[in-house]
Amino acid sequence: MARKRPIRLILVLTGYILFLFMFMQPFLVYQFRDYIAVLFPKGIIALEQRNLLLIIQGIMLLVIIPVYILTFIFSWKYRAANKRATYDPDLVDNKLAEVIWWGLPLVLTLIVSVLTWQKTHELDPYKPLQSDKKPVTIQVIALQWKWLFLYPEEKIATVNFLQFPEKTPVHFVLTADAPTNSFWIPRLGGQIYAMPKMRTELYLMADDAGDFRGSSANLSGEGFAGMHFIARASSEKDYQEWVESVKKSSHTLSLEEYQKLALPSQNNPEGHYQLQADNLFDKIIDKYMHPQEK
């Protein structure tokens, strides 16, 4: 009596899920493309990563879809109530079938592996991007709980905001004077950790002008949720104007000022500074290279 109902429910639910996935999903996703950073990238790195994601997904579906179909067909056809279906309790072994389902996933995995090997090297975050323009270097320092960006060549510094020219490689060099954070601008490309005493690197490039949200992806303490920032890609001209305006800022970032800035604080507003401390980035790393005196 109660045996029949779940099967009917399964069918209804299946239809519903398939409908949702096959028709609604792409429509909804496209409709909200302005919010879905990873699937609608604005930078070459993020684009390559998105494409790799879709390719692997496609290859995986070659296995997943048959599994789904077989699950439903077998569940329906071999239900106990169906007296017409063949019953063969001793069918427990079939060499050919097993070779297929060890072999086929293995072949697909090997294809994905080769792809992964190539793309991992191609999209190495430390690898400079091909471009005829000279990269902009930005030093990123994760603090408690804000991001400090240093432009050593332009002699400026910003907090929780950064700007760079479009279609120009940006070379991020990262460390932290705080617990480990992860630096992530999803529209432009993947993340990398910013760790105390460590120096990591990341190359990104924006294809278009725009404001992109960035954040910390790794828990770093109480004010961690407020560590988001705007990364603005603008035209070369706007960028130069912006650099000039920051250079005229009334705030200066000296070593003493840095010590104050490094104290824990939450939900910091954007800040713009003239950079006066030389080699600040290296000094911050050096700080951890010998025991702290008490």
Place this chain on the structure above:
Amino acid sequence: MFGKLTPEAFIHEGSQNFAVIMVVLTGIGLAALLTYFKLWKWLWKEWLTTVDPKRLGIMYIIVALLMFMKGFADAFMMRLQQALSVGDSHGFISPGHFQEIFSAHGTTMIFFVGMGVVFALMNLIVPLQIGARDVAFPFLNALGFWLFAAGAMLTVVSLAIGKFSATGWLAYPPLSGIEYSPGEGVDYWIWLVQISGVGSTISGINFLVTILKMRCPGMTWMKMPIFTWSGLCAMVLIIFAFPILTATLALLTLDRYLGMHFFTAGGGGNLMMYVNLIWAWGHPEVYILILPIFGIFSEVVPTFSEKRLFGYASMVWALVVITFLSFVVWLHHFFTMGASSNVNAFFGIMTMLIAVPTGVKIFNWLFTKFRGRIHFETPMLWFFAFVLNFTVGGMTGVLLSSPPVDFQAHNSLFLIAHFHGMVIGGVLFGFFAGFTYWFPKFTGFLLDDKLNRYAFWCWFGGFLLAFMPLYMLGFMGATRRLDHYEAATGWHPLFIVVFIGAIIILIGASIQFYGLIESIINRDKNRDTTGDPWNGRTLEWSTPSPPPVYNFAVIPTVSSVDPLWAIKRGQAPKPAETYEDIHLPVNTPLAFFIGMLAIAFGFAMTWYIFWLGAISFIGILTCVVIRLSGKDKFEIIPAEEVKKMEAARRSPASA
């Protein structure tokens, strides 16, 4: 006198006070009930001092259930906070408290719910499946349970006294170092994980030896039931992985207590070392949880398809391959830490390879259904939901294993959706299947079918609503562990959907709990008098429900993977009825004492009350010495007695 413990430790935020009051009231209520029904002596003799794996298994389930309630409350509060805390609104939980909640959620669910159900099933099923009367080391088994319970109780204590760790469930330094987390929270975490971790190692050794040495005559390697195989693989993983956890936590303890610098950035320490070590344990850990679930489905699917398992040898090899591979993939948890492309690509590819044996298992289960007679009892419904969720989780797992893709998904809600798909859609659904399946074996009655079905559909629908949107949120740039976000992110509607999913899961879990109580009250309606309510294939179904204390009056001899199935089809003889004296270990309070002393020790060390720490540690050593210097005591049930008991159970009128 009381170390760092001050009256402030008892002051909490509103929601936490409520939880503390609930816990205290529940405790008082239970104590009152026990006193009213004069059950203290029964509790002590039958349960607290027991070394019977069947009893220990039930206690594991009770602890896991209680801890599940705590962990679920944590999760529910987090999702409520995230549904509220957008833009100008900051919800009802402060950031610091929110971080304690998710740290507690992860710790509780992995160490006390996940490990709890794994060891519950090991205790309940393995001895019966291998035709053994007992485990290899009954005392160690009880000790493992009590250390596990001690860790769980310390978690509850941390709710009432002081703060919990706010550094995530794996407490990465330097955040978990003394500089950034000077409070007692991380110390609580260290000690409760350390204590339960030692318990897990001990239990792991016990079950490894049990499976290796105590199988009944005829049960060769390739005639072991798959659940026992999965248990064997999980125990091997425990023995190799848990010592790494113990050592890592010990190093973190030295950093925090004695000012050493293993992991602190200043003074020559390296935080990357901790991340590597903790995942060298952490990755095998997730396979410790999932392998027994593969075992459960390898029992459930054949039974409800009225067939034997398709591709037995393939299943065994798949388990062994997964066991091996799970030790060479740990780096995929931190591709973003700046390792070279060669290193990242190697670990990525190793990770992908795990998809192959896992996929083989899915195909073997599917073809077990092929030309079977499928009965859609609830365990089979859980299997159905498992296949749908687990394949999606597996697919996203392969996506994450490719380093360039991982860079865009690491620590985002995409990752959260992935591993909850594996842990809820996999481990938990699998456990529910096993729980429903084996419940009558140990209680003598079945769970209420109708309520169980309602609960299943709530869980399944609620799960989809609560976790599928997280994949999209991850693509939208939402990271994990956020207590607040801006309105401009566009995440809010999806977080509300997620919260609705959490409510539906809550309804499902409540129905399930109600169904459990209802089934116990109306147990006479659903009695299982045969000992084999599902037409089973393996040895556990050849015993009565519940099994006698000695499990098997006559130790069976097996000649195939499905001994009971073979007897039913007339392919093997029925066991002879010649009885012998049965030796069983006697109860001992020492394991319980060590557990209680371990709570005192962990609490004392957390609060720097070193005199109490010293006393409790000496107490533990004393118990160990007493145990080691005594001879193992056995109680003997004479053959005549066994014969009488067996006769009594055949004529239920006199029972």
